[in-house]
Amino acid sequence: MAVAEPEGTARRRAPRVDAxxxxxAIIEAAAAVLAEQGTxxxxxxxxxxxxxxxxxxxRHFPKKEDLVHTVLRKDFxxxxxxxxxxxxxxxxxxxxLTDFYQQALTGYARHRAIMENFALTWSVPDLExxxxxxxxxxELCARTAAAGLLRPGVxxxxxxxxxxxxxxxVQVTDECRPQMWHRLLRISLDGLRADHREPLPIDTAPGSVSRLLRK
Incomplete structure (x- = not known):
């Protein structure tokens, strides 16, 4: 037999559901606005x-930065x-490899807030x-190298x-020449092909790009 809940329990729960x-609703709206207009x-x-x-x-997001970070972590x-x-x-x-860059940059170009943070400071999203x-x-680097398709040393x-x-x-050409980055992507990918065998310049201070960008 079900135990009746004390009177007023459902009423007390309602604000939690509303919250x-x-x-x-706030996060969904913020995601759309940030993608359209930026931070x-x-x-x-x-x-x-x-x-x-x-x-x-x-009440949910005391600072604008809290909301921006929440949305961008999810969207990123x-x-x-x-x-x-x-x-x-x-x-x-x-x-x-080529589809990865095409998809990543296409999605990137459609989200102004990700564009601002990823390209300029990488402060949001974080290192994770x-x-x-x-x-x-x-994984892409390993696959193309194993297949003999990637330029040696990359x-x-x-x-x-x-x-x-x-x-x-993408950021500097998005408004004035929105297709320009497609040309640059093709040029860059052609330079990664294995038939370019000239030695690449030596990195005199090797280290993880992730660690460098965090500084």
């Missing part, structure tokens, strides 16, 4: 789209996972996000830093 729903967006626009008051927004993980899955789906190692990408690139750090560099290209 969860409000938080989800300079006014939080009042986020509150308007999520249909909550400013007081509710600030989804972006990196999408690029990873694209690489996995390609059986040919070189196609996997960078490592997520590094693992994918490490390392995981080279490929990771190339993604950062192309990210800068």
């Amino acid at each position: 969860i729903r409000n938080r989800e 300079s967006v006014d939080v009042r626009e986020i509150a308007r789209r999520s249909e909550v008051g400013m007081g509710t927004l600030y 993980s989804e972006w990196a996972e999408s690029a990873r899955q694209t690489a996995i789906d390609a059986e040919d190692p070189w196609t996997a 996000g960078i490592q997520q990408l590094r693992l994918v690139i490490e 390392t995981t750090d080279d490929l990771l830093l190339l993604l950062v560099s192309l990210g800068h290209a």
